[in-house]
Amino acid sequence: MGGVRSPLRSDARRARRTAARTAAGRTAAAPVRPARTTAVLAAAGVCGLVAAGAALGVAESAAVGVRVEAAPLNAVGAAVVDATPAAVKDWAIRNFGEDDKLVLKSGVLVLLTLFALALGALTLRMRRTGSAGVLAFGVLGAAAALSRPGLGAGPADALPSAAGAVVGAGVLYGLSGLLRPPGGERHPPSAPGQSDASDTDGADGADGPDAADESDDPGRLPGADAAPASPGSAPPQPPFDRRRFALAAATAAAASGGAWVLGRELRAGRAAEAVASRDRLRLPEPASAAPPVPPGADLGIDGVPPFLTPSGDFYRVDTALVVPRVDAASWRLRIHGDGVPRELSLRFADLLRRDLIERHVTLTCVSNEVGGSYVGNARWIGVPLAPLLREAGVRPPSRGGPADQLVARSVEGMTIGTPVETVMDGRDAMLAVGMNGEPLPFDHGFPVRMLVPGLYGYVSACKWLTELELTTFDAYDPYWVRRDWAARAPIKTQSRIDTPRPLATVEAGRVPVAGVAWAQHRGVERVEVRVDGGPWRRARLAAEDSVDTWRQWVWTWDAEPGSHTLQVRATDRGGDVQTAARAPVLPDGATGRHSVVVDVV
Numbered sequence: 001m002g003g004v005r006s007p008l009r010s011d012a013r014r015a016r017r018t019a020a021r022t023a024a025g026r027t028a029a030a031p032v033r034p035a036r037t038t039a040v041l042a043a044a045g046v047c048g049l050v051a052a053g054a055a056l057g058v059a060e061s062a063a064v065g066v067r068v069e070a071a072p073l074n075a076v077g078a079a080v081v082d083a084t085p086a087a088v089k090d091w092a093i094r095n096f097g098e099d100d101k102l103v104l105k106s107g108v109l110v111l112l113t114l115f116a117l118a119l120g121a122l123t124l125r126m127r128r129t130g131s132a133g134v135l136a137f138g139v140l141g142a143a144a145a146l147s148r149p150g151l152g153a154g155p156a157d158a159l160p161s162a163a164g165a166v167v168g169a170g171v172l173y174g175l176s177g178l179l180r181p182p183g184g185e186r187h188p189p190s191a192p193g194q195s196d197a198s199d200t201d202g203a204d205g206a207d208g209p210d211a212a213d214e215s216d217d218p219g220r221l222p223g224a225d226a227a228p229a230s231p232g233s234a235p236p237q238p239p240f241d242r243r244r245f246a247l248a249a250a251t252a253a254a255a256s257g258g259a260w261v262l263g264r265e266l267r268a269g270r271a272a273e274a275v276a277s278r279d280r281l282r283l284p285e286p287a288s289a290a291p292p293v294p295p296g297a298d299l300g301i302d303g304v305p306p307f308l309t310p311s312g313d314f315y316r317v318d319t320a321l322v323v324p325r326v327d328a329a330s331w332r333l334r335i336h337g338d339g340v341p342r343e344l345s346l347r348f349a350d351l352l353r354r355d356l357i358e359r360h361v362t363l364t365c366v367s368n369e370v371g372g373s374y375v376g377n378a379r380w381i382g383v384p385l386a387p388l389l390r391e392a393g394v395r396p397p398s399r400g401g402p403a404d405q406l407v408a409r410s411v412e413g414m415t416i417g418t419p420v421e422t423v424m425d426g427r428d429a430m431l432a433v434g435m436n437g438e439p440l441p442f443d444h445g446f447p448v449r450m451l452v453p454g455l456y457g458y459v460s461a462c463k464w465l466t467e468l469e470l471t472t473f474d475a476y477d478p479y480w481v482r483r484d485w486a487a488r489a490p491i492k493t494q495s496r497i498d499t500p501r502p503l504a505t506v507e508a509g510r511v512p513v514a515g516v517a518w519a520q521h522r523g524v525e526r527v528e529v530r531v532d533g534g535p536w537r538r539a540r541l542a543a544e545d546s547v548d549t550w551r552q553w554v555w556t557w558d559a560e561p562g563s564h565t566l567q568v569r570a571t572d573r574g575g576d577v578q579t580a581a582r583a584p585v586l587p588d589g590a591t592g593r594h595s596v597v598v599d600v601v
């Protein structure tokens with residue numbers, strides 16, 4: 001509570017200085033008021049902060065009884081994420097990368113701190129209005145929680161914010177009541193012409209008439225009125241009973257800290273069940289194992305990522321401010337919708353009893369800039385999706401089925417739409433349960449995520465999956481489509497130079513230029529490199545694992561001194577050459593060619 005004490009102590013010093021000046025015969029009113037005002041203001045700020053902390057602490061532990069997402073910080077953060085225009089979101093992903101969530105949470109906290117300070121200051125003049133302000137924030141938090149009707153969300157999501165706000169408002173009201181002159185004494189009568197509305201207030205915050213409490217008189221703070229009316233009267237009153245205030249503030253802060261910690265602990269306990277369910281899980285042997293990675297698929301060149309991306313290095317893109325911790329034991333998947341004669345409801349164990357496939361698949365994010373890092377290749381184990389849909393009676397549109405869109409829903413309310421035709425066209429679309437030989441990491445969708453080779457993640461790769469609904473593209477726009485991204489988005493043919501790095505300095509002579517290229521489900525046919533806009537040179541391609549995986553490539557450059565621009569392009573099996581035309585990532589993926597400028601010495 002150092003933040004509480006120091007302003008009070010410095011106030012004591014100021015009061016002494018003021019007293020000395022007063023004794024020296026200076027006019028009291030003008031110089032005294034700012035000093036006391038500062039002390040009272042600081043204490044009022046403390047009131048605001050403690051009240052905000054109490055509100056958050058209570059809300060946090062209340063959220064344990066509802067859902068993590070219903071805790072106000074999470075709810076407001078999520079609502080901000082949802083309301084952020086696609087272009088801004090994309091800018092944030094680009095500039096903050098995987099720290100974007102941290103930046104968002106910090107931003108919300110900073111704003112909240114400022115508002116808390118402001119409300120604290122407001123209570124000095126309008127005690128009830130200030131406290132009511134806390135309630136207004138509760139309404140905001142509740143509205144944010146309710147604005148995300150994810151699965152399992154309901155009116156109860158408003159409760160944590162409401163409970164927090166009521167407690168926070170009470171704390172603010174009570175604490176600010178202590179910012180009045182001590183001893184229950186009435187202030188000395190005001191000099192003529194000075195209206196002194198707060199004089200009618202009881203010193204202990206047992207409020208007098210409303211009009212006094214809601215005084216709008218500018219420049220007049222309750223504590224400041226404790227200044228002696230004239231030199232030579234009674235010794236200067238401290239603006240309020242500091243000890244009492246500090247004790248109350250510290251108690252409230254400690255209690256709300258306790259509530260916060262309790263909430264965290266309870267939540268951790270719940271997460272522990274999910275963690276245990278993951279630890280217990282032994283993935284069955286796949287009925288159809290991935291063909292071994294061909295020798296030569298990994299060129300082993302310094303600076304080029306390995307053919308298989310370790311799960312810990314795999315990029316992560318999602319809107320989840322709290323990574324869902326789903327207990328596999330209580331997980332369910334429901335498959336239903338248009339043209340589903342036999343609805344399915346599956347448990348995790350039901351999935352594992354089916355024939356599993358294991359495949360290498362390269363996943364790419366639509367937000368990946370040309371040359372960007374939102375692409376990774378893993379060995380996935382999962383249940384083939386098309387047979388599951390057929391069991392439910394689903395027919396693709398080409399066979400007369402009424403639904404052309406498969407909407408996947410996650411436990412936290414994400415919706416991702418995929419063409420039914422694509423899912424059932426024979427590719428290895430799956431409900432993945434394993435990644436690189438282990439159960440899915442929580443970050444990547446434990447216990448089950450969808451995966452469809454050849455489609456960007458936002459139209460295929462729903463993590464923390466819990467529902468599959470058959471519908472049409474006409475009838476339903478999933479999450480990202482409502483935010484201006486394309487409804488259909490096959491991955492575009494791309495290539496990237498990983499070495500040399502941009503603006504690297506290299507020695508003249510033979511320099512390996514290398515990287516990766518991808519054209520999922522079509523396959524990479526050719527990669528070419530050129531220097532300073534010269535003729536295209538064919539790079540050596542690493543062995544192909546499958547059309548669904550990226551390929552490394554290398555070209556040996558006879559580098560001459562000077563500044564040079566290297567550029568790369570890939571051609572896919574369909575004969576399409578990666579276009580030079582630049583397109584932004586919105587709405588359906590960036591195009592253009594990656595270039596790197598290097599200095600040769």
Ligand SMILES: Nc1nc2c(c(=O)[nH]1)N[C@H]1C(S)=C(S)[C@@H](COP(=O)(O)O)O[C@H]1N2
Pocket residue numbers: 314315316317318319320363364365366410414443444445456457458461462463464
């Ligand atoms: N539940 C959920 N699933 C999601 C997302 C999300 O925000 N929430 N993002 C999608 C996007 S945009 C991508 S690119 C992939 C990323 O998967 P990864 O984080 O495992 O790499 O997940 C997809 N699945």
Ligand SMILES: [Mo]
Pocket residue numbers: 317364365366367456457458
């Ligand atoms: Mo993505």
